[in-house]
Amino acid sequence: MPLYLYNTLSRQKQAFTPRHPPHVAMYVCGPNLYGPAHIGHALSYIIFDTLKRYLKFRGYDVKHVQNFTDIEDRIIATAREQNTTIEALAEKYIARFLNEMDALNIQRADVYPRATEAISTIIQMTQGLIEKGAAYEIEGDVYFRVRADADYGKLTHRSLDEMEAGARIAVDERKHDPMDFALWKASKAGEPAWASPWGPGRPGWHIECSAMNLEQHGEQIDLHGGGFDVMFPHHENEIAQSESYTGKEFSRYWMHNALLHLPGEEKMTRHLGGLVYIPDALARYSSDAIRAFILGTHYRSPLSWTDEGVTAAERGLERLRAARQDAVAPALTDATPTALTQAAWETRQKFITLMDDDLNTAGALGVLYDLAREINRARGQGASAQDLAPAQATLVELTGVLGLTLKEPERAVSAADAASINALVAERDALRAAKKYADADQVRAQLSEMGVEIADSPQGTTWKKTR
RNA sequence: GGCGACGUGGCCAAGUGGCUAAGGCAAGGCUCUGCAAAAGCCUGAUCGUGGGUUCAAUUCCCACCGUCGCCUCCA
DSSP states (O other), rough: OOOOOETTTTTEEEEEESBTTTEEEEEEOOOBBBBBBBHHHHHHHHHHHHHHHHHTTTTTTEEEEEEEBOSHHHHHHHHTTTTTTTTHHHHHHHHHHOOOOOOOOTOOOOOOOBGGGOOHHOOOHHHHHTTSEEEEEEETTTOOOOGGGGTTTTTTOOOHHHHHHHSSSSOOTEEEEEEEEEEEOOTTEEEEEEEOOTTEEETTTHHHHHHHHHHTOOOOOEEEEGGGGGIIIHHHHHHHHHHHHSSSEEEEEEEOOOOOOOTTSSSSTTTOOOOBBBBHHHHHHHHHHHHHHHHHHHHTTEEEHHHHHHHHHHHHHHHHHHHHOOOOOOOOSSOOOOOOHHHHHHHHHHHHHHHTTOOHHHHHHHHHHHHHHHHHHHHHOOOOHHHHHHHHHHHHHHHHHHTTTOOOOOOOOOOHHHHHHHHHHHHHHHHHHHHHHHHHHHHHHHHHHHHEEEEEEEEEEEEOOOO
């Protein structure tokens, strides 16, 4: 069974067949660097990270390119407000962005091209489009001529006439058609500028992605992703530019994730406010919990960010973590598979079937919970570490495809704190041995107040910091 | 106005034209435990409303109600 992905172009799930298997050329729209990313960005990048991990799991060799848009009106405006340069602003937010992505266990892209490093290709494409009659210059600006593109609107399934009927923006009267968009903008005094055949200027918003794709992947790519909100006009315009320039199909598949919002509010986006920043989310929840929460809903369904929801995900993860506790490497034997090993095998099949169906991560997570229960049950019934090992290996592998680490959230404990906690735990153990349970319980309460949770077992008492 | 999506147990959320409608959280009972914690077991849904198609619909079609997205910047 092949992997099926929903392709925005066809509005259908389609079998995924890259141009040159096993190679997959994948491009995901990166952030505009005028400010920090928020958890809505995290959602999008977690989803495409999961897609990439799954493609690799399925044997594909993925080249993942993600751009940084480091020249754009808002960046110029923000740099001016903050009395800094666009370069400094970009550096600051790139560093922060990469740190945050790492913290969310999002694998890095293979290449992070920047718009300002693609200027020569942007100029070359713009020039080429003018020569083909697909673009025209007016007073140092260059516009793409949408009426020259016969299938303009094919991604969002709208005709130019429909779009113009619903237009809500003031139109620049110099343009030949209201929907024509800028490939190149003449710069005003004091704005960053690059030399071009049309005078000093800078790229329009959409052309940089077309140029970076051309530079990094070539004329045609397999998969292009981003949020629903960049479908129009950004992706529509990218297609128009790239295909008009090369005369070839640009991307075979277009994928768009639905957007995150706060309860009762509109989507989370920087120009509306209502943002939750990634460090704030990570201060409250493990990256696993954030991922599990996000992947608990299909990527094409909008999701509301709630404390209850992420907390529920965090609780649920505890069972998954318990299942992989003390895992050992499975021995290579040809012994008859146990019922548990059999269950692990079936989980793997179900996982693949679910993920093959347009990344049904919620369903996939469900079967992983089933497997975790099987493991925990077997352990409770006295299975040995070696008995559990194959199923645990499957659990770790498949949760890993979803980008979950199943590691206990690390909470810093100083050496001094650890020493005093150990002393209290030892004191309590002594009291228990002496059957002075009331006193032992008092010590436990004391530890609890310190944020230390303890667990007794035949092997002794263990503790962990829970806050 | 145009295009599109969604409405499943207290909350979140998969899914299917007919077989027990996944899973997570919460709640109650139980096992284990000195007591807990963790883990495990048990307990709950006529799938927004009204029509239609069909031997059979939560699943397909239509209408309605409600929520949301895109049509401007946005992951």
